[in-house]
Amino acid sequence: MNSTELRTAFSLAFIYVLRMLGLFMIMPVLAISAQHYPDYSAFLVGLAIGGYGLTQAVLQIPMGVLSDKIGRKPVIAGGLLIFAVGSLVAANAESMQWVVIGRFLQGAGAIAGAIMALAGDLTREEQRPKVMAIIGISIGFSFYLALLLGPLVVGKYGLSGIFFATGTLALLCILLVVFVVPNGKNIAPRGDTLPIVRDLKILFSHPQLLRLNISVMLLHMLITLLFVQIPVFLIDLAWPLSTHWKAYSIVLFASIIGLVALMSLAKKQQKVVMLLSVAGLALVFAVMAIDHSSIVYLLIIISLFFTCFNYLEANFPAMVSSIAPAGKKGSAMGIYASFQFFGAFIGGLLSGSISQYVGNQWVFVLASGLCIIWLLLIQGISATNRLKRYTLKTINQTPDLALQQLSELEGVVDVTVVSDEQVIYLKADGKHFDMQQARRVLGLQE
Secondary structure: HHHHHHHHHHHHHHHHHHHHHHHHHHOOOOHHHHOOOOOOOOHHHHHHHHHHHHHHHHHHHHHHHHHHOOOHHHHHHHHHHHHHHHHHHHHHHOOOOHHHHHHHHHHHHOOHHHHHHHHHHHHOOOOOOHHHHHHHHHHHHHHHHHHHEEEEEEEEHHHHHHHHHHHHHHHHHHHHHOOOOOOOOOOOOOOOOOOOHHHHHHHOOHHHHHHHHHHHHHHHHHHHHHHHHHHHHHHHHHOOOHHHHHHHHHHHHHHHHHHHHHHHHOOHHHHHHHHHHHHHHHHHHHHHOOOOHHHHHHHHHHHHHHHHHHHHHHHHHHHHHHOOOOOOHHHHHHHHHHHHHHHHHHHHHHHHHHHHOOOOHHHHHHHHHHHHHHHHHOOOOOOOOOEEEEEEEEEOOHHHHHHHEEEEEEEEEEEEEEEEEEEEEEOOOOOOOOOHHHHHOOOOOO
């Protein structure tokens, strides 16, 4: 990668990390730290933890489309400003209701699509996957960092300290956008980075993608549901909130070992491991519904949860990318992200409501039952080959004969022509596909 691409990758990844820290850091602490509010309830805790997901889900695609009309940087800076306002509202809140409002505002800064599109604009085709991978890794890193930092920050500065810190960091990120992130030069073809409105209806009903979208919704519903409960359990087991980071560090270390084992097994049995992971989640919640009265027992169960969660979280996006038709990855990923965030909202809402009005053991009974239904759903997901995507820019309209010859080349699985962008998208098996041969078929200079 050249200097511009490196600057793009790391500056946008840094912005992503700081923003996601602000969304995630309250998850491991809010159920305990919010107890001083006069209107505290399990229902409002769940709504505050998952509330950001609703506005993220609703605005994810519109904000991405808006960035195509008014520019990437204005949308990213505007989203960060909205996020900062939401953080400051929550930091100054004197009731849980205002914390919830602040969280909804935080989520309204839905800039993920615009960030990915800007990354595409600033990178060459052959380097784009590396840049996207760096940003993708930063998202996972931010979640685990949030689990460790949340209890430490709230122990020293309180809940408002978390919100003030993340609001300030969001404002600093605006300076990064303006002065550090390069300006767009190479306008990348939109199909593989941005949602395209005309594609959404077709992709919403795509059978394989729909199963994956529902899967990620359930996955994020479960993790949000879990974090309305886990901090309370640790307190009941005589672990002060300021020490919860120790429990999470043990869990994360153990789950990484488990993830490596699952990924090794998945090389030969991808679908089997996917089914085992969902079955593992069902087991976790079934066991927690029965008993969670020992710290060793609880840490083992949560480690199993994160092992299964990490595997599914890492592999679902790759499956969406592989299944999505050529030139429609941006739309498929936009829908996927909306389902993902909506799942976080539903998880918080259900967990808080059921805990308050029925009892927390029924949260786990519901979660385990949903995992069993989920197992039936994903039976219909076909194992996917990791196909590569290629983009060919053309100058004139491509003859039908050339397109036919292109589709018949060895390794080519899917061809999509977007005339108004003068672009041809290919999805192909990289082991057998010859890019130079494709260029010759289209009459392009090598």
